[in-house]
Amino acid sequence: KVLVFDFGAQYAQLIARRVRDLHVYSEIVPCDITADEVREMAPSALILSGGPASVYAEDAPTVDPAIYDLGLPILGFCYGHQVTAVTLGGEVGHSEIGEYGPATIERDRESALFNATPLEQTVWMSHRDAVSRVPEGFAVTASTSVCPVAAMENAERRIYTTQFHPEVKHTEYGQQLLRNFLFDICGLEASWTMDNLVETMVGEFRAAVGEDRVILALSGGVDSSVVAALGARAVGRQMTCVFINHGLLRKSEPEQVEEVFTKQFDVDFVHVHAEERYAALLDGVTDPEEKRRIIGTQFWNEFFAVAKDLETDGRPVKYLAQGTIYPDIIESGARKTGGKTATIKSHHNLIPFPEGVHFDLIEPLDHFFKDEVRELGLALGLPEHIVYRQPFPGPGLAIRIIGAVSPEKLEILKNADAIVREELDAYNARLFEQTGERNSEHACWQYFCVLPDIKSVGVMGDERTYARPVILRAVESSDAMTADWARLPYEVLARISGRIVAEVPGINRVAYDITSKPPATIEWE
Numbered sequence: 001k002v003l004v005f006d007f008g009a010q011y012a013q014l015i016a017r018r019v020r021d022l023h024v025y026s027e028i029v030p031c032d033i034t035a036d037e038v039r040e041m042a043p044s045a046l047i048l049s050g051g052p053a054s055v056y057a058e059d060a061p062t063v064d065p066a067i068y069d070l071g072l073p074i075l076g077f078c079y080g081h082q083v084t085a086v087t088l089g090g091e092v093g094h095s096e097i098g099e100y101g102p103a104t105i106e107r108d109r110e111s112a113l114f115n116a117t118p119l120e121q122t123v124w125m126s127h128r129d130a131v132s133r134v135p136e137g138f139a140v141t142a143s144t145s146v147c148p149v150a151a152m153e154n155a156e157r158r159i160y161t162t163q164f165h166p167e168v169k170h171t172e173y174g175q176q177l178l179r180n181f182l183f184d185i186c187g188l189e190a191s192w193t194m195d196n197l198v199e200t201m202v203g204e205f206r207a208a209v210g211e212d213r214v215i216l217a218l219s220g221g222v223d224s225s226v227v228a229a230l231g232a233r234a235v236g237r238q239m240t241c242v243f244i245n246h247g248l249l250r251k252s253e254p255e256q257v258e259e260v261f262t263k264q265f266d267v268d269f270v271h272v273h274a275e276e277r278y279a280a281l282l283d284g285v286t287d288p289e290e291k292r293r294i295i296g297t298q299f300w301n302e303f304f305a306v307a308k309d310l311e312t313d314g315r316p317v318k319y320l321a322q323g324t325i326y327p328d329i330i331e332s333g334a335r336k337t338g339g340k341t342a343t344i345k346s347h348h349n350l351i352p353f354p355e356g357v358h359f360d361l362i363e364p365l366d367h368f369f370k371d372e373v374r375e376l377g378l379a380l381g382l383p384e385h386i387v388y389r390q391p392f393p394g395p396g397l398a399i400r401i402i403g404a405v406s407p408e409k410l411e412i413l414k415n416a417d418a419i420v421r422e423e424l425d426a427y428n429a430r431l432f433e434q435t436g437e438r439n440s441e442h443a444c445w446q447y448f449c450v451l452p453d454i455k456s457v458g459v460m461g462d463e464r465t466y467a468r469p470v471i472l473r474a475v476e477s478s479d480a481m482t483a484d485w486a487r488l489p490y491e492v493l494a495r496i497s498g499r500i501v502a503e504v505p506g507i508n509r510v511a512y513d514i515t516s517k518p519p520a521t522i523e524w525e
């Protein structure tokens with residue numbers, strides 16, 4: 001494995017992604033990890049990421065100098081380049097002119113890092129400080145008109161650093177440099193593939209659980225479904241998957257989840273029909289946060305009731321499996337270490353265990369990024385409708401019905417939503433066919449309907465109607481942090497509108513939400 005040292009900001013995560021894209025496993029570690037700790041983790045190479053600080057700033061992050069003596073190949077970018085220079089006896093100077101954005105480097109002919117790339121190439125720079133003198137034993141291997149040391153290396157010690165950022169797409173040959181480092185210089189193999197991983201992960205799950213029982217809260221979302229599929233392969237009916245049906249899922253979804261986990265995977269599947277209890281609790285509640293609170297609290301009430309029931313046969317449930325993924329861990333680590341992202345195991349345990357109840361957690365996805373989880377799901381044989389499922393809020397349709405939730409409104413929303421999904425699934429499939437990319441530029445990332453708490457006048461046939469409008473929300477995004485409303489073709493919009501009004505009783509109007517996030521959010525509540 002490759003360890004990526006994190007000097008802050010998001011650079012380390014991006015580098016870890018790029019390395020994994022080349023099928024080499026990589027993990028992020030805090031930059032203040034000691035050489036002994038590194039040795040214990042037995043990595044094959046180290047990569048020092050960029051970071052926002054200046055090496056001369058007062059609390060600038062440093063590295064344990066002994067990591068350079070571990071005999072491991074080291075690659076450093078930007079801050080990693082400068083910290084290497086300073087630590088090994090070179091110099092970094094402040095310069096008047098910074099370099100931000102694309103720049104052209106001229107590279108050395110011999111450097112193995114630049115193999116199979118042109119002598120002049122475009123790279124992405126973002127720095128003010130620059131290495132002014134390289135450490136002893138190092139050679140300059142690339143420069144730009146304003147940056148004399150755009151790259152340096154000590155080939156004998158296998159230490160290679162660049163001022164620019166090979167991990168960003170704007171660096172033309174960034175991925176090739178990474179390939180050169182990993183495969184030619186470090187001699188690694190591209191063996192980290194999901195197919196290879198499945199067997200290992202199944203084995204690890206089985207070893208962790210032993211003969212004990214496991215419980216899992218299965219939502220039907222990607223992450224919990226992948227854990228369920230993995231657990232099914234590993235321990236079969238030793239695992240109970242609890243599916244709590246709050247009645248707020250999309251049309252046909254509960255049936256689909258049940259079908260997959262009873263027919264395709266052999267687990268102990270418990271379908272809790274809690275629809276009526278939720279309806280009673282939500283009756284008359286209009287405040288969005290109150291809805292969320294009620295739904296969240298009831299979820300754990302239902303879940304722990306099942307867990308308790310299970311144990312009446314005298315066999316205790318020892319483990320709770322969870323679909324926590326890597327970004328959750330990185331983010332909770334970031335909060336803990338005050339800015340530095342760390343992967344020290346922090347069981348950011350958000351589960352409100354009641355008095356006297358405790359399960360040990362099993363989180364098999366805690367080192368996977370979202371798209372890797374999807375690949376793993378496919379490798380485990382999960383159907384595409386689960387693997388490529390859109391994000392869906394835990395409180396479900398309750399936060400897409402403005403005002404109080406009622407059975408009548410739920411029915412209307414489910415029917416309108418089903419049409420939107422049908423039409424936009426087809427639209428996305430057409431784009432996928434044309435571009436070969438699932439989340440291509442104009443593909444919709446998330447799409448659904450919102451039911452506002454108003455009525456308006458319309459005319460259908462010869463009759464005046466007084467019925468509800470439905471609001472279509474369709475956004476392009478990659479991570480839900482920001483989003484733009486999808487520029488859907490008019491024909492698609494027209495078809496959706498026509499079908500909803502014709503097919504869903506109680507709706508006489510369709511509006512399209514054309515607000516981006518920010519300033520709006522994706523959901524309405």
Ligand code: XMP
Pocket residue numbers: 292391392393394395446480517520521522523524525
């Ligand atoms: P917003 O509305 O904040 O949503 O732009 C961002 C993303 O998060 C989803 N979302 C939720 N997911 N529980 C969840 O698990 C929630 O309470 C929740 N609220 C919003 C939303 O669908 C979007 O993808």
